[in-house]
Amino acid sequence: MPRGYAIKDTKKPTDFEVIEFELKKPGDHDVDVAIECCGVCGSDHHTITGGWGPLSGPCIPGHEIIGTVTQVGKSVKDPKIKVGARVGVGAQVDSCGECANCKNESEQYCVGNKEGTKGMVDTYNSTHHDGTAAQGGYSTHIRTQEQFVFAIPDEIESTDAASMLCAGLxxxxxxxxxxxxxxxxxxxxxxxxxxxxxxxxxxxxxxxxxxxxxxxxxxxxxxxxxxxxxxxxxxxxxxxxxxxxxxxxxxxxxxxxxxxxxxxxxxxxxxxxxxxxxxxxxxxxxxxxxxxxxxxxxxxxxxSHIGSKVEALSMLDLAAKEKIKPWIEVLPMKDCGKAIQRLADGDVRYRFVLTQDLEDHKKAAEKA
Amino acid sequence: MPRGYAIKDTKKPTDFEVIEFELKKPGDHDVDVAIECCGVCGSDHHTITGGWGPLSGPCIPGHEIIGTVTQVGKSVKDPKIKVGARVGVGAQVDSCGECANCKNESEQYCVGNKEGTKGMVDTYNSTHHDGTAAQGGYSTHIRTQEQFVFAIPDEIESTDAASMLCAGLxxxxxxxxxxxxxxxxxxxxxxxxxxxxxxxxxxxxxxxxxxxxxxxxxxxxxxxxxxxxxxxxxxxxxxxxxxxxxxxxxxxxxxxxxxxxxxxxxxxxxxxxxxxxxxxxxxxxxxxxxxxxxxxxxxxxxxSHIGSKVEALSMLDLAAKEKIKPWIEVLPMKDCGKAIQRLADGDVRYRFVLTQDLEDHKKAAEKA
Structure with a gap:
């Protein structure tokens, strides 16, 4: 079962606890990812401290996720998103796919479908269309609609690519x-x-x-x-x-x-x-x-609100071509509490990236 | 000597008093206009009540001016701006003419010249580059730099054209x-x-x-x-x-x-x-x-701030071609106090225009 580092009490935003959690039910357009690393975003801090409002339940933050595809739904068409591929997931994991904005390469501005049954789903502290709690990347796995999964160019290291997916985009x-x-x-x-x-x-x-x-x-x-x-x-x-x-x-x-x-x-x-x-x-x-x-x-x-898939791919292209390297500090995922504290203190130049330590990522990826 | 209806005390914004005033010194690019009518703008009310700050002296408001050209400086080149022509003046009467915005058809966003000696001049409660107090259109005459003088198409009546020059633009x-x-x-x-x-x-x-x-x-x-x-x-x-x-x-x-x-x-x-x-x-x-x-x-x-000359001419063209008529109520200029009071009370649909009564406009225009 997937596991991740969660916060249960916004008054204790550095007291992470490893919990098990359920992925959303697998859909034909979904992609399963074994997580290799995840950036630490200011949003994580705003959310787990309650600064943007209360938590909807135990919250595993993290929306700058890099990992390996372990399974794809039968309708996933992008040839670059296949089992074994290295991909990224950012701050959004679903949208209605039906509104004018979703159809116009502005899915980050999804206004929801007409019936009011589907809309924007944030990567964590949010709820999937099937009712499952959405959990983020300080964890072993994520399952996401393919529109929100980006193939990572070979030229970019995983720990560099991670923070591009929210901060960069x-x-x-x-x-x-x-x-x-x-x-x-x-x-x-x-x-x-x-x-x-x-x-x-x-x-x-x-x-x-x-x-x-x-x-x-x-x-x-x-x-x-x-x-x-x-x-x-x-x-x-x-x-x-x-x-x-x-x-x-x-x-x-x-x-x-x-x-x-x-x-x-x-x-x-x-x-x-x-x-x-x-x-x-x-x-x-x-x-x-x-x-x-x-x-x-x-x-x-x-x-402005994050970016679309088209923009994410264009950004990754630019980074690969121009050999752009972010300034990051890499920590093991168990240090997420320290990272959050140092982020709050302004002690980071300029992004923490947490690497997987709840399971052996290579084995998890190979098993796929 | 030019005369106009002035407010001296922001606590008595409807107590207009007829005063004599001086025009700016005539420049080679200046145009003299005998005023036929002038619209009553919300800015007039904001200014003479002190809502936007103190008055710089006795203030003749009005910046929706229509009149007849009585004199032009020797460097005025626009063939439509000649003695006897019907023209309009809006909410701006000068700018530096040297900054990037002035040179780029955005003189309403003038930032002033490098020496800091010339800049934006509002039509009233402002000071001309030569140090003369700028006075507005509840008056007999105005002298203005040609960039801020617009030829009025024959198809538009004077009282209709007036309020286009600030409200419309x-x-x-x-x-x-x-x-x-x-x-x-x-x-x-x-x-x-x-x-x-x-x-x-x-x-x-x-x-x-x-x-x-x-x-x-x-x-x-x-x-x-x-x-x-x-x-x-x-x-x-x-x-x-x-x-x-x-x-x-x-x-x-x-x-x-x-x-x-x-x-x-x-x-x-x-x-x-x-x-x-x-x-x-x-x-x-x-x-x-x-x-x-x-x-x-x-x-x-x-x-947004008023509009450029290019935009004013484009607007007047559209009004002439599409026969656009504003909804106005015409009053003699001596009723400016009543107009200001009714404007403050929201009792206007949708613009007052004051017609000249301090002199015989036809004679003033013919004398030119």
């Missing part, structure tokens, strides 16, 4: 959808798991990247990752008006997970109709925001 | 810039001066228009103006989730001048990456806004 999708290309001026707020990917991808897409951070601590890392400029808002509080006047940014990706950031300043640093896209999900409300702050340059503030 | 620009075309699903929040133009233009551009209003009072007007659907949020509080799921809007133009409106609901009624554009400028802050509300559909919230 979450910033890749808005960069792509907002037309980032050679010469686009991209700002990245916050250099963490998501932010460091935003710099890597934007740079690979030909953009000119500025990292905007509270303190100057990460200036050197920003440059190493490919940023051409680094702004410490503490040291240069008037940066935004200078940018707005002299070298406006076309798009800012904000990965900040707190609303302590100065949104009006970000807006004023943008070009005409420039965009500030939030991919971080602060638990509190926006502060001191007025419509007047959008009028000076016709700026837009928006959100 | 302010909603036309974001409709155009956000790609509204045949079949686009457009929502219009608030049916007032701006909102009724948004319905007229969007309909003329081929869009399918839904008017969203608090009460059901204006349902019949909305249909007459061209809307195919009318939502009273009081009578149908759950409209937004139904729209989001079944018939999402592609763009919403919010003309609401209060932030009592339910922004999260508007966002949830949009299509993937749909846009909520604020053209109303509430005096208070946005309420209860969180980044999570943008994630479900990757929605964008933005602002």
């Amino acid at each position: 979450t910033v890749y999708s808005p960069l792509l959808r907002n037309g980032v290309k050679k010469g686009t001026r991209v700002g990245v707020v916050g250099l963490g798991g998501l932010g460091h990917y935003a710099v890597l991808w934007a740079k690979a897409m030909g953009a000119d990247v500025t990292v905007i951070s509270h303190s100057p601590r990460k200036a050197e890392d920003a440059k190493k990752l490919g940023a051409s400029e680094f702004i410490s808002t503490k040291e240069k509080p008037d940066w935004a008006s200078e940018f707005g006047r002299e070298k406006p940014l076309d798009i800012i990706i904000s990965t900040a997970s707190s609303n302590a950031v100065d949104i009006p300043a970000f807006l004023s640093s943008l070009s005409v109709h420039g965009r500030l896209i939030f991919v971080g999900m602060p638990e509190d409300e926006f502060k001191s925001l007025r419509s007047q702050q959008f009028a000076g340059n016709g700026a837009l503030l928006g959100g | 302010t909603v036309y620009s974001p409709l155009l810039r956000n790609g509204v075309k045949k079949g686009t699903r457009v929502g219009v929040v608030g049916l007032g001066g701006l909102g009724h133009y948004a319905v007229l233009w969007a309909k003329a551009m081929g869009a399918d228009v839904t008017v969203i209003s608090h009460s059901p009072r204006k349902a019949e007007d909305a249909k007459k103006l061209g809307a195919s659907e009318f939502i009273s949020t009081k009578e149908k509080p759950d409209w937004a989730s139904e729209f989001g799921r079944e018939k999402p809007l592609d763009i919403i133009i919010s003309t609401a001048s209060s932030n009592a409106v339910d922004i999260p609901a508007f966002l949830s009624s949009l299509s993937v990456h749909g846009r909520l554009i604020f053209v109303g400028m509430p005096e208070d802050e946005f309420k209860s806004l969180r980044s999570q509300q943008f994630a479900g559909n990757g929605a964008l919230l933005g602002g």
Whole structure:
């Protein structure tokens, strides 16, 4: 029976306990995966601490999953998704497949089918269409609808590929959808798991990247990752008006997970109709925001939610071709509590990846 | 000497007093206009009541101006802007002419020249580059840089054209810039001066228009103006989730001048990456806004500021070709205090236009 590291009490978000759990019932479009490794995402922390709301039951987090296919439903058609193949699963494991968004390569924005019986299923702290609790990747196995299973190019190591599937995709999708290309001026707020990917991808897409951070601590890392400029808002509080006047940014990706950031300043640093896209999900409300702050340059503030399969495959292609390596720290899966604590403390540059230790992954994969 | 109806005390915003004032010094690119009529804009009310901040001196409001050219500077090149021609002036009377935005047909987003000596000049409660106080259109004359003077097509009556120059242009620009075309699903929040133009233009551009209003009072007007659907949020509080799921809007133009409106609901009624554009400028802050509300559909919230000359001319062309008539009520200019009071009371469908009564306009125009 599948096993995983679970949190039962949001007041004790580092007290993981190994539990057995059931996979969803096997469907014709489902893919079974023996998990090799899994990234540790800020969402895991928000969820198991109750910051985004209560848990629906014991919760095994993790939605940056790499593993080996051990079984496929009879209707799975993608030739790359076959028994023995290395694949990934991100932050979504199902959608209705029927709504306009699902049919339009925007399954991450699924609004559910007409009957109201099927909709978006998150990878954990969620419920599959068949009623089974969805559990994440700090575990031995996952069973997922094929649309949410991505073949991993041989060029990318498993531990590198893992965190691309949420952190990477979450910033890749808005960069792509907002037309980032050679010469686009991209700002990245916050250099963490998501932010460091935003710099890597934007740079690979030909953009000119500025990292905007509270303190100057990460200036050197920003440059190493490919940023051409680094702004410490503490040291240069008037940066935004200078940018707005002299070298406006076309798009800012904000990965900040707190609303302590100065949104009006970000807006004023943008070009005409420039965009500030939030991919971080602060638990509190926006502060001191007025419509007047959008009028000076016709700026837009928006959100984005992970990415589609088409975008995931495009991102993995780019990573393989450009040999893009995330900055990660690898730990055994039993250290998930430590990883969550260090994540909460901001002690990670820039992503933890947990490797399987509840079973011998090679044997599990070979058995398939 | 030019004369106009001025407010001196924001506590007495209907106590207009006729004052004499000076025009800016004549420049080679300037156009002198004898004013025939002028619309009454919500901005006039916000300004003379101090809602947007203190007055810089006695203030003659009005920035929906139609008149006759009486003099042109020697460098004015537009053959349509000549002595005797009928022209309009909107909410902006100058810009630096040197920044990237000015050079890119976005002079309404002027960021000022490098030396910091020239920038955006609003039509009133503002200061010309030469230091003269800028005064608006509840007056006999205005002198303006040619970029901000628009030839009025013969097909449009002066009193109809007036309110197009701020109310009309302010909603036309974001409709155009956000790609509204045949079949686009457009929502219009608030049916007032701006909102009724948004319905007229969007309909003329081929869009399918839904008017969203608090009460059901204006349902019949909305249909007459061209809307195919009318939502009273009081009578149908759950409209937004139904729209989001079944018939999402592609763009919403919010003309609401209060932030009592339910922004999260508007966002949830949009299509993937749909846009909520604020053209109303509430005096208070946005309420209860969180980044999570943008994630479900990757929605964008933005602002817009009047429109460029290119857009003004395109709007006037559309109005002439499609014979679009705004709904206005004409009053003599001396009734400006009454108009401001009735505007504050919401007693206008949908725009007041004041006609010249401080001098004989025909004679003033003929003298030219």
